[in-house]
Amino acid sequence: MSNLDWHAVSAENTRSLRNVFGTFMTGVTVVTAWDADGIPRGFTANSFTSVSLSPALVLVCIAKTAGSLPVFSEAPRFAINILGDWQRETSNAFAGRSANKFEGVELLASEPAAPCLADSLSVLCCARHSLVEAGDHVILIGEVLRYRSSVGSPLGYFRGSYVDFAEGARAIQVERGSALKVGCLIAHDSGLVMVREPGCEHWSIPEVFWRAGVSQKAVIEEVFRRVGMDGDVSFIYSMFAEEGDDFARLVFRGDARDGVAAPLSRSLEVRVFHAHEQPWRLVKGEYTVSMIHRFFTEREADAFGIYCDTADGGRIAGIAGQPVHWLDWKHQAQ
Ligand SMILES: Cc1cc2nc3c(=O)[nH]c(=O)nc-3n(C[C@H](O)[C@H](O)[C@H](O)COP(=O)(O)O)c2cc1C
Known part of the structure; x- marks a missing residue:
């Protein structure tokens, strides 16, 4: 795509717009919650955004096609696990549809409200604040109740690939x-x-x-x-x-x-x-x-x-x- 041309948005060809969205570099999170039967559920999301400091609000967009949408629409609490650059495998695992994404994943015993991934760079434990319908996604807004953070470089995501952020951080x-x-x-x-x-x-x-x-x-x-x-x-x-x-x-x-x-x-x-x-x-x-x-x-x-x-x-x-x-x-x- 030449950077001089404008392209009309087309419902038939979303690929090209998707590629343009991908030029916005993001971090990667895994959003997690307990379902009604007490089973941990989670999915990889790079649509996470911090929204407000007072009150402390964050958002993440969930595709309406996501298997875990009903769980996140209902769960009173959920966690945003911000991934470090040592967690590519975790990101890949939670981007799949497997039923046992949590196999071998250590959870933080100190936070019962939501399944929090112990190895994450940071974790935000949230109460569901609101859900907003937006096209083919639902925006899940959460109020941050508690958070923790460790040291390390974040996992970056750009144009559909992970990015080694360490050099940029330097x-x-x-x-x-x-x-x-x-x-x-x-x-x-x-x-x-x-x-x-x-x-x-x-x-x-x-x-x-x-x-x-x-x-x-x-x-x-x-x-x-x-x-x-x-x-x-x-x-x-x-x-x-x-x-x-x-x-x-x-x-x-x-x-x-x-x-x-x-x-x-x-x-x-x-x-x-x-x-x-x-x-x-x-x-x-x-x-x-x-x-x-x-x-x-x-x-x-x-x-x-x-x-x-x-x-x-x-x-x-x-x-x-x-x-x-x-x-x-x-x-x-x-
Ligand atoms: C880096 C990355 C970022 C993603 N971001 C989102 C996102 O923000 N929202 C979303 O609904 N899916 C996102 N996905 C896709 C979901 O992780 C994927 O569809 C997953 O299978 C959903 O799990 P579920 O069907 O068990 O709910 C992303 C995938 C990757 C690899």
Whole structure:
């Protein structure tokens, strides 16, 4: 379609208009409710819109052909589960007509009013406010009663495909001046976990932007979630800003608790590198190269230090012994 031509809307050919609607990028939600028999029902919807803050109202449009329309027309409560970019499979599952969409889906025990998907980026628990007929859809308006939100990038949807929003989110963070990236050197047996973005030549350590209002614990969890691993951090390892970058880096040292599982984004490559592969040659940036080289050298010697960039070229403070749990330390100090 040339962007200079106008097209008359035609009832026979809705495909072309549908494609144009698809140029409006959205997030993706799964709308859920209990039916009259206490069975959870849900469907994928990108027509979600926030409507009003006071009172707190949201809307979602349900096709009149949707199997679950009668349930959502009747249910006094429903939930809008806003999906994160690790939930593509969930979006696909709830866009189908299968009777057991909830199989293997963990629900939040803390919210009995509607079946809420535990793994969602955010959840809005709503009371049915009103239903408005609108062509081949019904607009379901809800009043938000309670909500919860975690960290992570949203699942995006554009022109009928999912969009990896993480890169866009990066640009937004930098623009807003919240330019601190938190990364982690995740030790895995004798190796180091590294990631590579699709189409990127270089490997890097897993890292995410640290947004205002997010706790350190949550941001570390997000870093581990990126590579689909559980683990712990032991201490801060390095602080620096690479030349030309508009953000600084705060890097922790950590350990993976289990094997490489499914990474957050399926397009992200995740691999464990060992010293003989000289992985510091595969990364970009002078500081990053030395940091990874130092990691392997120190690991060999089993003696770690903390690097801080200073005017005279940086300092490393050595750390003696293994990290001690805070409660044990407190106990010893008393
Ligand atoms: C990304 C995406 C967004 C969707 N958005 C909507 C929507 O806003 N409203 C709707 O009625 N269907 C939407 N659908 C289609 C429904 O999810 C699909 O028709 C589903 O089968 C309905 O489930 P049900 O028949 O069990 O009610 C969407 C599907 C996808 C993949």
